[in-house]
Structures are given as C-alpha cells and as structure tokens.
Amino acid sequence: MDGAITSRGLLRVLTCGSVDDGKSTLIGRLLYDCQLIMEDTLAAIARDSRKHGTVGEEVDLALLVDGLEAERQQGITIDVAYRFFTTPRRSFIVADCPGHEQYTRNMATGASNSELAIILVDARKGLLTQTRRHSYICSLLGIRHVVLAVNKIDLVHFDQQVFDRIVGEYATFAAGLGFHSMVPIPTSGRFGDNVTQRSGNTPWYRGPTLLEHLEAVEVEEELTKIPFRFPVQWVNRPNQDFRGFSGTVASGAVALGESVVVAASGVTSHISRILGPDGDQERAVAGEAVTICLADEVDVARGDVLAPVSDRPAVADQFAAHLLWMDEEPMLPGRQYMMRIGNVWTTASVTAIKHRVDVSTLDQQSATRLALNEIGLCNLATAQRVAMDPYSQNRLTGAFILVDRFTNRTAGCGMINFPLRRATNVHHEHFLVDKAARAASLGQKPMLLWFTGLSGSGKSTVAKLVEQALHQAGRHTYSLDGDNLRHGLNRDLGFTDQDRVENIRRVGEVAKLMVDAGLIVLASFISPFRAERQMVREMLAEGEFVEIFVDTPIEVCMQRDVKGLYAKAKRGEIANFTGVTSPYQRPEAAELVLDGAGPPAEALAQQVLALVERRQAGG
Structure with missing residues (x-):
C-alpha cells in the first residue's frame, strides 16, 4: 500500500x-467501474441477469451484492451483504443493508459497525418513512458522516430542481441528528452517473463523485x-x-505497569504481563485479543471490565437508553428479558417508556409499549450492576441487546444514554429472624401455589377448597385473588397487556414477602403470559x-360464565x-395440570392437597 492508503x-x-x-x-456499479469484478464473476452475473435481472438485456449489477437466492428472485435485499474492496487510495468494507421495514434489525446490525452511511433516495419518490427511520438509526448508532445519494436521477431527467428539493428536505429533517458531515450527490447506479466518474448529464453539480468522497x-x-x-x-x-484474563481490548490502550480497576468491585491492581498471539508484549490497543495478568x-x-483507575465506566443497575424494538411481540414495561452487555448476561426489564420517537418528524410521543421497528427512550433495570459508558462516548461498552427468554430471538437493541443514580442509600436489610426460622415456628415449608387458567376455568373455586382443607389441617395460609387485589393494591391498573404484566409483578412481590413469612400462599390469577x-x-x-x-376448554368456561363476560367480549x-x-399462553411445564372440565372441584382440590403434602414431606 502507498502512503495515501496508509493515512x-x-x-x-x-x-x-x-x-x-x-x-x-x-454498489455493484462502484465495483464494476473500479474494475474490481473478476471476469468469471462478471460472466456469472451476466448469466443470472437473464434469469433474475430487472434491467432487461443489460447486466444487472445488483446481483453482485444480492447473493441470496430469495433476494434474487424478489429483486430485493434481505440480509446484510458485506463486500471488501481496495482502490489505490483506500480500503473499504461496504455493508449493503435491506430496505424493507421488516428487516430493520439487519440494517441496525450493519450500522453498528460502520463509520459512514450512504443514504439512498429514489429521485422519483423523495424522502420516505424508511429513509427517515434509517437516518435516525444511523444517528443513534453513532454514525457521524452521511452521503445523501439522490439515486435514479436519470429517471427524473437529471432535473436540478428535484435534486435541490430533496436535499433541502433532508437537511431540514437531519438538522438535529448530530451528523458531522452530510454530502449530497446526484447518482444513477444503473448508468454510473457521478459514481466513479463525473457525469456530463449533471453540469450543474460541482461536488465530488461518490468514490472521490469516500476516498477522501x-x-x-x-x-x-x-x-x-x-x-x-x-x-x-x-x-x-x-x-490471566483473556478478551479483546474494546477501546483505548494499556501498557505494562499501568494501574487498572475492576469496574464493578472497585478493586485496583496493575498490569504485570500482556500476552498476545506471539507471546509477551509491552502494550495492547483497541481491537487486539490479548491475555492480561495482574x-x-x-x-x-x-x-468484568478492566479500566483505568482515573477514568472508570459507570456501574449501575438502572439506566436510560434509546431502544430499537426488533420483535413482532411488542415490548411491555415490566416484562423480563435477557440482556447482554459486553460479556455479561443478566435479566432486565423496561421500567418506563419516557417517549416514543416519530421517525418521520422526530417528535416525541407518549407510549405504553414499543411495537416492531419503533424507537423509544426508556428507563431499564437489571438484576445486577453492570459496567457501562454512554453510547455517544463508547459504542462498544454503551450498547446492549435484549433477548426474548422463551424464543431466544433478539428482541431489541439499545444505546445507553446515562446511568440512573437512584436510591443509592437503599440496601437490602437482613433480619435476625429469617424465613427458615419463621417456617420452623409454623411447622411447615413455605410455598406459593399459583393457580392459572382462563376466566371461568374453576381455578378460584379449587383454590378456596384447597385453602379450607389446609387450614383445617393446621397449616398457615393466605389467599391472593385477582379481583380482590384490583380493589386495592392494583386498583390503578387496567387490562391492557402492559397492565397485566405490572399486575403480576406486584402480586409476585407480595407473594414473595408472604412466603418469606413462612406461609403457604395460594394465588389465583389468569396470568396469561408465560414470561410473567x-x-x-x-x-x-x-x-x-x-x-x-x-385446563378448561374455552367452550366450558363460556357455559359457566354467569356474568356474561365472554358474550360481552365477543360483542366488543x-x-x-x-x-x-x-x-392466553398455556403453561408448558406446570407442576400439576387439572382437568377443569372433568372431575368436580372437590376432586381437583384433593389432587392439589396430595401434591402439597408430598412437598411438605420432602417428596
């Protein structure tokens, strides 16, 4: 490589x-004009163009990047396609991202590792919602340099007024996105105008070609x-x-003898050895995989995260972050997800949605959930304290993902804004009398019997019979019923999905306290979601x-419905x-399944009592 490439x-x-x-x-045109396509590859694309092409008898250069068969058949990009190439002045990795809304997650993946974004706009259509969404995601994910490629300029007859109008609209929209540079270029990917060579069709354009700008x-x-x-x-x-402690240096550099701190614990030491692929070395920099000895x-x-003693990351279990939701199941505050930040996995939940962002206007809207591809500013809480930096300062230690605990799908990705330093004087208090002592004084093993099923399934009836029998046998019990709690503790909650999540969270916390008191607690709730x-x-x-x-069929539940609730629900x-x-999500591994349409409630209660006695006896 020459000096230009190195610099x-x-x-x-x-x-x-x-x-x-x-x-x-x-991108195909860029590679073609730079003579970076091998002859056999070009011949293969020519053959595929006759089968999958969208430009008549011409070679369809899009097929160079659209490698998946499904993409070629539909003429769209589904996955992120990466291409590496080199010119005399620079080396490039290009991530070609899908445009369809349902593949926004793929686009976010590509953006998280990029330094410059080429945002394409069809000159005939102007700015679309997806154009704005992608621009906003680029901004959130730390991309600070943008090329606005007003593409297919040939289809509007190289009209400068069309170009100027689109550039003006985009500049107004992007004014608050924090881009350091925004370079508009009129292009035609099909014919190569202003891609690698200046076009005679746009004499009014005085700026660089796309390649010139990327190289410079x-x-x-x-x-x-x-x-x-x-x-x-x-x-x-x-x-x-x-x-030793192995990993990849996420950012900065460290040298032998320097002092470091374990971020979460605050314990300090200094570097005694750094081992790389070739053995001992004096220092390590960002991107290097090394083993560090203290x-x-x-x-x-x-x-754990090692950091300089004088410049530590924040360590917190609550923080504010922008969250891009990627799952078809909406995000509900209070629901628990698995979170990965760095090399840490922990449970996490959204405690509040501060606002949702309208990607068309960047307006802030109130919201109680986030749906697929929506973006919101949220407060989150984690089960353990984790080390973090604001994403704007460090894209590696400020990013996280949320994973659905049952499907293992990546449900969302987040960019941390700042930790929430709340209630730092609140700690867990340990008492002289603990759960074991309370249970021993009551002569029983504490437990929570959680009855779940549809409305009208008979769960409350069975729970009442079970408690009555346990009380008569000298057991110490307490019942939590959904209707009763909605008259007091949960009177502020409705029946939306998010309210149901919060309803069960509160019930769980109350039940936990009662189990800690040594009681046998009976909770009768529809509790429709497995996650809660x-x-x-x-x-x-x-x-x-x-x-x-x-387990009671819904037809039987309807027959038992003396209040007519099912009929009212069907009428809207x-x-x-x-x-x-x-x-209603059926349990997949319940400790006991009762046939709610078969035996009488007394017989079902006996099944529960038998299970309880086995548990009490240690079985």
Missing part, C-alpha cells in the same frame, strides 16, 4: 434507505483515543502458577413456586379479554 486506513461504509432505492445496483473523507479514529476498556471474556488458569490476586470473572409466570417463579427459591394449570363491549381478544 486514510479502512473505511466501513453502510448503504441504506427505503426498498428499491437502488442500493445494491449502486476523514473519520475519527475514536477507539484508540477513548479510555481503556477491557471486557473479560475468559479467566485463563491452566495451572496454579498462571492466572500483579495481585484480584477477584475477576467473565463479564416465569418471573414470579424466579423471585422464589427453588421448589417454592408450584404452578397449577386448571369488553376490550383485552383473555381467550377472546387477548391471548
């Missing part, structure tokens, strides 16, 4: 915009300039004489949560009614 370095480029704006064609633009080498961060991936201890026997585990039933299970010790599913008079207009 410019590698540029990671993202192409995005609405569907059919010509992203793949533009200066992007900040941020990772080596920001503070040192080292997320520990693995504690390396092959024998008693060696203990001079002291410090407690460090996978997920699992949340309550995890609040308690192993074996204390007993899920009892009263009751919203969010479970089984009619709101789903």
